[in-house]
Amino acid sequence: MTDNRAATVLQILKQTLALPKWVKGKNDPFETLIVTIISQNTADRNTVKAFENLSNKIEITPEALEKAPISQIESAIRPAGLYKSKTQTIKQAATTILEKYHGTLQPILTLPLEDARKALMQFQGVGPKTADVVLLFSAKQATVPVDTHVNRVSKRLGFAPAKGAYEDVRKNLQLLFAPSDYLAVHVLLIEHGRKTCKARHPLCNTCQVSVYCPTKGQWG
């Protein structure tokens, strides 16, 4: 099912926003998993810094991270915040991949989408957003990860129920858009949320899709 308004909004966002550089680098599934764990509740700038610190000190492979001292990982990713629990998540992910999947995420990535999501969410600290990011970017699976921006912007634009939970938002977006656009939907709603449809003071007066927005001007 498609929706003309949704298609028009996406078209405008495609024409007015560039895809950010970070989209291009996300291919190796294990790196994507690690960077997404680091990025949880963290500003982009700090995620990039923490990931650079980590990759400068330790090779981003399950083997190297499993062997690395906890203190080394913690100090590298400290700029990202919650560094102790994120270190635990990284360590456990590395160990599980080595012990259960022979050192590669590949067997999970090739499962049907919902099975792959479930398998990834078995990892401690990995929720649906992290699983969906890994599957969309590194396995080209047809899913739309819902981060804080995607969640807010989708609801304001009427693409998802105002009180919808993660799965409601994801499923509504997947019904509204073609699978070939899922990556663009995810990335462009994030960009729109960062630049214009901000959490506290959205810039409705200069918003490029305000004509199509049912909640224009309602957010202070």
Ligand code: SF4
């Ligand atoms: S009009 Fe305002 S609330 Fe609607 S999408 Fe634009 S910035 Fe967001």
